[in-house]
Amino acid sequence: MTFFGRLKKMMSFSSAQDVKEEGAGKIEPGEKVHGRPRVHVLATGGTIAGRQVSTGPRYRAGVLDVEALLGAVPALRGLADYSSEQMANIGSQDMDELLWLKIARRVNELLADPDVGGVVITHGTDTLEETACFLDLTVRDPKPVVLVGAVRPAGALGADGAVNLIDAVTVAANPGSVGRGVLVVMHGGLFEARDVTKVSSSSLLAFAAPNSGPLGQLVDERVYFGHRTGLSPKRPVFDVSRLDTLPPVGIVYGHAGATALPVKAMIEGGYRGIVSAGVGSGNLHRDVLAALADASGRGVAVVRASRVPSGLTLRNVEVDDNRYGFVAAGALNPQKARVLLQLALTRTRKPEEIQKVFDGY
Numbered sequence: 001m002t003f004f005g006r007l008k009k010m011m012s013f014s015s016a017q018d019v020k021e022e023g024a025g026k027i028e029p030g031e032k033v034h035g036r037p038r039v040h041v042l043a044t045g046g047t048i049a050g051r052q053v054s055t056g057p058r059y060r061a062g063v064l065d066v067e068a069l070l071g072a073v074p075a076l077r078g079l080a081d082y083s084s085e086q087m088a089n090i091g092s093q094d095m096d097e098l099l100w101l102k103i104a105r106r107v108n109e110l111l112a113d114p115d116v117g118g119v120v121i122t123h124g125t126d127t128l129e130e131t132a133c134f135l136d137l138t139v140r141d142p143k144p145v146v147l148v149g150a151v152r153p154a155g156a157l158g159a160d161g162a163v164n165l166i167d168a169v170t171v172a173a174n175p176g177s178v179g180r181g182v183l184v185v186m187h188g189g190l191f192e193a194r195d196v197t198k199v200s201s202s203s204l205l206a207f208a209a210p211n212s213g214p215l216g217q218l219v220d221e222r223v224y225f226g227h228r229t230g231l232s233p234k235r236p237v238f239d240v241s242r243l244d245t246l247p248p249v250g251i252v253y254g255h256a257g258a259t260a261l262p263v264k265a266m267i268e269g270g271y272r273g274i275v276s277a278g279v280g281s282g283n284l285h286r287d288v289l290a291a292l293a294d295a296s297g298r299g300v301a302v303v304r305a306s307r308v309p310s311g312l313t314l315r316n317v318e319v320d321d322n323r324y325g326f327v328a329a330g331a332l333n334p335q336k337a338r339v340l341l342q343l344a345l346t347r348t349r350k351p352e353e354i355q356k357v358f359d360g361y
């Protein structure tokens with residue numbers, strides 16, 4: 001059955017507002033279970049926990065609590081035993097580094113528990129890819145960690161939260177998902193954290209992996225892994241257990257007629273790193289290039305990425321990275337290059353070392 005066919009089937013479930021019952025599959029945190037995998041659901045908000053409102057904006061993200069969210073999808077009980085926890089209830093446009101650090105610590109703690117088979121994180125779609133990338137770089141345990149969101153809030157025509165949740169729990173409970181890094185499940189597609197990105201702000205088919213394609217797909221509560229990429233043995237993993245904050249890193253967006261002003265403001269603002277979302281293969285307007293060269297000379301780490309949705313930003317193509325001490329982002333889009341640069345800066349400020357970190361991911 002297609003994603004939309006399954007969506008229709010799921011729509012026969014009650015909406016999250018209506019159903020709130022204790023599930024046989026639900027267990028309390030810390031409770032021991034045997035036989036079936038236990039999936040722990042961490043809720044952070046987003047449209048998947050959103051509700052339509054009658055006045056003002058069409059809906060509000062991060063309204064329903066995790067109990068209401070899971071209670072609305074009785075089919076989850078058939079897939080795995082699950083426990084749940086509310087970590088936040090925000091629109092993911094408000095996601096920040098403090099919450100990232102908190103989530104990473106909690107996920108590491110949960111996965112260290114032998115009774116937890118995997119973790120599902122419900123999240124808004126706006127910054128879902130960045131949280132996925134952050135966790136991919138800060139969680140060492142090979143057990144599955146799966147992020148999931150929805151494009152339509154509960155109760156809306158074509159609400160996709162229930163089917164996406166079912167898919168996410170299916171993936172988290174599947175032994176084949178172990179050792180694949182942090183995964184993202186949306187609209188029947190399974191994606192790796194490194195490449196997945198939001199590609200539509202309105203369509204139900206909102207996510208894609210422009211360089212690598214999806215890792216697999218979900219059909220009728222089964223996951224089919226399409227290809228085995230395997231994680232790079234050089235993948236950097238950062239220990240954030242003792243960090244309270246991350247170094248400030250900004251993104252400057254490239255466009256015709258770009259000026260040096262945003263770069264100068266970042267240097268003055270004490271940013272430790274700047275990611276350029278350049279044009280084409282990460283190219284820069286000459287004024288921006290001069291400002292970034294100046295930033296690099298002052299010890300600010302500069303990473304070149306591209307605003308183009310697919311392809312690679314490689315070293316020394318049209319920009320002389322060696323001369324300016326720049327780092328090339330490779331396959332990472334600007335927002336993920338920013339995540340990796342923040343983490344890399346907790347280890348080193350040297351461009352050649354930072355380049356090695358990027359090359360390893």
Ligand code: ASP
Binds near residue numbers: 045046061092123149
């Ligand atoms: N603004 C929402 C969020 O990211 C959008 C969504 O979830 O689709 O939380």
